[in-house]
Amino acid sequence: GKLPKENPIPWRGDSGLQDGSGLPDVKGGLVGGYYDAGDNIKFGFPMAFAMTMLSWSAVEYPQKYKAMGEYDHIRELIKWGTDYMLLTFNSSASTIDHIYSQ
Structure with missing residues (x-):
């Protein structure tokens, strides 16, 4: 996904910004999460x-x-992962009849 400005790893860049785009039943895309x-x-x-x-x-x-000054950081890491996991769930579907994978 799009990295925040305060990203402490200079060699790390944005990734997978188009994940899930163009799929009609994927709301909000599938950007974020962890590889x-x-x-x-x-x-x-x-x-x-x-x-x-x-x-x-x-x-x-x-x-x-x-x-250690890492409390806010760990909360951001958790939010990044859980926000992605919430994007993968389609609460409007009455059945689960397919999955998307890379």
Whole structure:
């Protein structure tokens, strides 16, 4: 997706800005989320697990993240992943009859 201006990694650029565009039943596109293992595939289960573990650690140890100055950062990372996961769900569909994959 489109990286924020405060992105601390200078060599990292925007990625997949057209994911899901042009598909009639994909609302808002499929931009965002995290690739798996350095390739160009976004797997739902590993991403959901990672967001769960990040969230759990932020709930259990907020003082540690705050002491390192990373509390807002971890919340942004979690939001990036969970916002993407919400885009992948079509709540208006009465049945799930197909999936999209890369």
